[in-house]
Amino acid sequence: MKSVELVNVSFTYPNGFKAVENVSMVINKGENVAIIGQNGAGKTTTVKMMNGLLRPTEGAIFINEENTKSFTTAQISKKVGYVFQNPGDQLFNKTVYDEIAFALRANKVGEKEIEKRVTEAAELCHVREFLDHNPYDLPFSLRKFVTIAIVVANNCDILVLDEPTAGQDLLEKKWLEEIIEKLNSDGKTIITITHDMDFVIRNFKRVLVMANKRLIKDGTPHEVFSDEETLKKANLKKPTISQLASILGLGNEITTIEEFMNKVGD
């Protein structure tokens, strides 16, 4: 089943600025994909159209094979959870608990069920000990985990994470990897925007590359990182191990330490 389908989608902001041009893609149920590309390529605009925060000015978007045109943003947001790039765009309650419970309360979920879902989501996202804290008393990186807990608690089929790796340290990136893996193994469709190429290699089998408003490549990390032209167009750099392998003349295919070791062990 198709989770997300974009058909010739374009978006022009009211000031006339065209941010996305003729993008088509299909993401199937249970897929875990990364969207990468230069700043200003149209990545955030594209994903904001997936949950109805923005509506395409041309083309159509289908969620679970239904055209989003006939649904309100509130209806779409029950299917597609979006974690904003900046948690400040999303947080406004006095405690982390109320923040995670907000949408559930709005959807008239019972308090007992809310408590269960909030606790579970907070546990998975490493913010359980902060449930009675004001989200703005937490550092930026933990605030981001609060916003992830919100969409986890909402139990949407599709989760969109907009730059979850920005500003995260080693341990927090491991938490993110665990969260993504758990949600994906529960059958969720996950779409992650990131600038962290090592994170992409470790966690995704499919990578969509955007540059200059368009989708320019759809492939495996190997296909993407060995395609010099795509990298150049999308302002991307090979991961350090790939750069080293190229410098040493070991070819374009190596992206990880394991692959490097296999190559020299040949």
Next chain:
Amino acid sequence: MTLLELKNVGFRYQLSKEPCLRRINLKVEEGEFVGITGRNGVGKTTLCNIIRRIIPEFIDGELRGEILYKGKPLSSYSRGELAKEIGFVFQNPFVQISGIKKTVYEEIGYSLENLGVERSEIKRRIDEIMNLLKIEHLKDKHPKKLSGGQSQLVALASVLIMKPRLLLVDEPTSQLDPVGTEMVFEALKIVKGTDTTVILVEHKVDLISEYVNRVVVLNEGMVVCDGPNNEVFSNLEIENYGVEVPSVTKLAYELKSKGYPIENIPTNLKDAEIEFRKVLKI
């Protein structure tokens, strides 16, 4: 000459029970390029705010210890003097750019205009700084219509034009794409060759290891490692403090464990190339 010295500096935010910084001892010599890294929440940004004196002037809490700038207490400088001495580049360039100037050229000169510097001198210094950072081609562009990397370069230029003795840069590339990130680091490398001393807070170890001379690792409000780049980053113990060793270093240890006779553990691409060519005979 020692530019900055922190002696037993500690800080607790007003509403926190635990101190954020416990005991920081740090000496920065003029002309150094120091990278500060460590887990989130260990106090890196707090440390920057203490050096900028945002703490304790605008953020309440209990500050202990001594902070000396050019041998004198930091508190003895007026805010105006400090603004000229210590420059700060924000994490997010889009916040730093004023938004009231129509061209990059004017944006870069804005701080000097505020200081009442002569027009001809402002122009001379704008040209000088644009030339230094190789951004002359952006001169007539609108400051709000730049890519992420270009915006951060303009933010950096608008700070450097004040000729700060000390430049604090707090995770300047966390929002940028890989090429934008490299542009900013290349610009910082140029700054490294000037009189300005740089303190860079950053998580991206693969990048810090390519550019800085000295690395300071913070953990639980204290300095736990402090030394030359290749010493700190080749020490696997830093992983206990939530800091990854660079990927080329990891690879070197992997090769060593498989019996390859690695003598010098590299921490950057250039050293890795030399060492691996020797060992792998390629």
